[in-house]
Amino acid sequence: MLDKFNNLKVPGPTMTLISKPFWDAVAKHEFQLQKCSDCHKWVFYPRGHCPECWSDNLIWEIASGKGRLKTWSVVHKPGHSGWDEVTPYAIGLIELEEGPTMMSHLLIESDEDLIIDLPFEVSYMKCNDVWLPFFKKQIS
Known part of the structure; x- marks a missing residue:
């Protein structure tokens, strides 16, 4: 994935x-x-x-790079055609342990797995030669 x-x-x-x-x-x-x-x-x-x-x-x-899911949306029609091949994808608001909220891609298998307050942690993905901070479900 x-x-x-x-x-x-x-x-x-x-x-x-x-x-x-x-x-x-x-x-x-x-x-x-x-x-x-x-x-x-x-x-x-x-x-x-x-x-x-x-x-x-x-x-x-x-x-810490850790936080909890506040809300999310599944994107079916991206704003840029470069994202078409990974559509649909989930974007979420992560409330970081330190306090601020950050919007990012969620690395998930299915949006059916998402629930409010689910713990996430940062995961780095390289897109078009640039590293980006995405978030994946935290493993204990």
Whole structure:
């Protein structure tokens, strides 16, 4: 099932100066998030200031890569034709252990297996020569 993503010709992520450390870590199979040095809240998506206290003292730290499924959707008609060959696929919102919520592909056999609060963990997939963080069901 996972091999189907390897040869996709899909648009990659938009990397900015702010998000580059996240994507550089993903390429090394590391899951890093920003953390505010002032209020100690974890931050995702990458940004220039803390959404909690507005501090610009954000640092990058290794995060667990684990979380729980908040909700999901099964995509039957993708927004880009490059995803056609893996359609249908599931996209989910994962509430990370550190607090933020992240949207990502879910590596599952069937969407019938999905339930709210199901534990997931990050899994790195290479699509079109770019490593992306997908999520798979956590094994105990």
